[in-house]
Amino acid sequence: METILSRCLDRLICKGRLTLTMPSGTVHGFGDGGAPEVAARLTDAEAVRQLLTRPALRLGELYMDGRFVIESGSIYDMLALVMDSAPGQRNLLGPAIGRRVRAFLERISGRNDILRSRDNVAHHYDLDGRLYDLFLDADKQYSCAYFTDSERDLDSAQRAKKRHIAAKLAINGEHSVLDIGCGWGGMALYLAEYAQARRVTGITLSREQLGIARARAEAAGLEERLAFALEDYRETQGPYDRIVSVGMFEHVGLRDYATFFEQCARLLGDDGVALIHTIGKTTTPGPVNPWIAKYIFPGGRLPSLSEIMPAIEASGLRVTDVEILRLHYAETLRLWREGFMARHDEAEALYDDRFCRMWEFYLAASEAAFRFEHLVVFQIQLAKRVDTLPMTRDYITRNEATLREREEAAHSLRAPRRMTG
Structure with missing residues (x-):
């Protein structure tokens, strides 16, 4: 799973510099080396799987729970690095099927009484x-x-x-x-x-x-x-x-x-x-x-x-x-x-x-x-x-x-x- 995440991030991040330490201890670098520079660490193997499957939801949850740790820079720097590299891209593994499902459910149930x-x-x-x-x-x-x-x-x-x-x-x-x-x-x-x-x-x-x-x-x-x-x-x-x-x-x-x-x-x-x-x-x-x-x-x-x-x-x-x-x-x-x-x-x-x-x-x-x-x-x-x-x-x-x-x-x-x- 760490290898898959690394390959996905390599495709996703083309600006700035992200240094990510995996739960196994391996360190990967992504981006073109410019600003912002961020160093982060994932604490456990399950965090890797969650980040791969539902990044738009799980990144915030992992940060809240202390399982995605920013060691250099800030969480804003991290988010800016990702959004500036790939605006709107939230699915690391392919087409945003989940997004289309949520849109459909919203259409049929999106009422606030x-x-x-x-x-x-x-x-x-x-x-x-x-x-x-x-x-x-x-x-x-x-x-x-x-x-x-x-x-x-x-x-x-x-x-x-x-x-x-x-x-x-x-x-x-x-x-x-x-x-x-x-x-x-x-x-x-x-x-x-x-x-x-x-x-x-x-x-x-x-x-x-x-x-x-x-x-x-x-x-x-x-x-x-x-x-x-x-x-x-x-x-x-x-x-x-x-x-x-x-x-x-x-x-x-x-x-x-x-x-x-x-x-x-x-x-x-x-x-x-x-x-x-x-x-x-x-x-x-x-x-x-x-x-x-x-x-x-x-x-x-x-x-x-x-x-x-x-x-x-x-x-x-x-x-x-x-x-x-x-x-x-x-x-x-x-x-x-x-x-x-x-x-x-x-x-x-x-x-x-x-x-x-x-x-x-x-x-x-x-x-x-x-x-x-x-x-x-x-x-x-x-x-x-x-x-x-x-x-x-x-x-x-x-x-x-x-x-x-x-x-x-x-x-x-x-x-x-x-x-x-």
């Missing part, structure tokens, strides 16, 4: 809130930041993301806003305070997030214009003038895409605007990585535009703008990963070493996938009427400038708020 959606959300978002404080920005934005020439640190890039989305929504003081999948409330707070929406309602399926979001609204003195609820989007009543959803559509489930956009159409007023911010794929549709699905985001799925657009068209909504953010999430994840590793001891005190290796693998694999493979972020703007928004995109820049002025004015009046808990 309300109960399953709540369970899936709790699996990830109801973890100890102190974990997220270790690596997120001050506002606890757990989605792709927006990096500009002048906004490169995590806090300012996440603030730029909120500003960019608010500008596209073209909110004024008469508008009511629904935030689907509001997280810890940062976007809703921004829309109430800086975009000056008349009323903002945020919904989430995470009890942990709900408690923090409500506390933040109270601390900001915005309870009269800002409310949060533990609610599934399918249960929400409208209408609203604006709808925003950031980092939630990935959890909808393939068979509920039509349901999601039909509900958006029902909830949105005739002159309304919606903005959907979601991770997506620039390749043909396919199932999510099996390790991510098992350990990180059960029920999650990354859509291709070819899957999203038919559901939008059938709902009666109009696509008015699509922006694709390239590499922004890779940079976001790099900063999250570096922040998490800098506070690794605190994370281990909350959970244990195996959990920390799992979380490191999640952040590293996600960053490498955005940097070397086909993952991007889609920002899809929707409306019911063709004349709801201006004819050119200049209004976005103007709105961003206005929002920035409001941020600066508020900052000059008070010290920045720092998230706790």
Whole structure:
């Protein structure tokens, strides 16, 4: 088995340098000798067999269990080396039959009903809130930041993301806003305070997030214009003038895409605007990585535009703008990963070493996938009427400038708020 694995890796890895010590003690080298350079070790013969048969699942499991050991470099370096050499290639022995089987099963069973959606959300978002404080920005934005020439640190890039989305929504003081999948409330707070929406309602399926979001609204003195609820989007009543959803559509489930956009159409007023911010794929549709699905985001799925657009068209909504953010999430994840590793001891005190290796693998694999493979972020703007928004995109820049002025004015009046808990 060691010989077979060695031959497979020799074909797979053509960049960088991987030095792999097998359980027998033999050492093999792969790649062209460039950067990155990684030295790793497999601890037992069964680990070799598992890595050969299901690498997309087993590599993460072996790393979590301490059976695939990085001795030089990092797990990110290892994943970057593999993904940069062979983007999308996850089967060491031949055609990805397992991937096609998973895709078929997803087609016939990929539905997240309300109960399953709540369970899936709790699996990830109801973890100890102190974990997220270790690596997120001050506002606890757990989605792709927006990096500009002048906004490169995590806090300012996440603030730029909120500003960019608010500008596209073209909110004024008469508008009511629904935030689907509001997280810890940062976007809703921004829309109430800086975009000056008349009323903002945020919904989430995470009890942990709900408690923090409500506390933040109270601390900001915005309870009269800002409310949060533990609610599934399918249960929400409208209408609203604006709808925003950031980092939630990935959890909808393939068979509920039509349901999601039909509900958006029902909830949105005739002159309304919606903005959907979601991770997506620039390749043909396919199932999510099996390790991510098992350990990180059960029920999650990354859509291709070819899957999203038919559901939008059938709902009666109009696509008015699509922006694709390239590499922004890779940079976001790099900063999250570096922040998490800098506070690794605190994370281990909350959970244990195996959990920390799992979380490191999640952040590293996600960053490498955005940097070397086909993952991007889609920002899809929707409306019911063709004349709801201006004819050119200049209004976005103007709105961003206005929002920035409001941020600066508020900052000059008070010290920045720092998230706790």
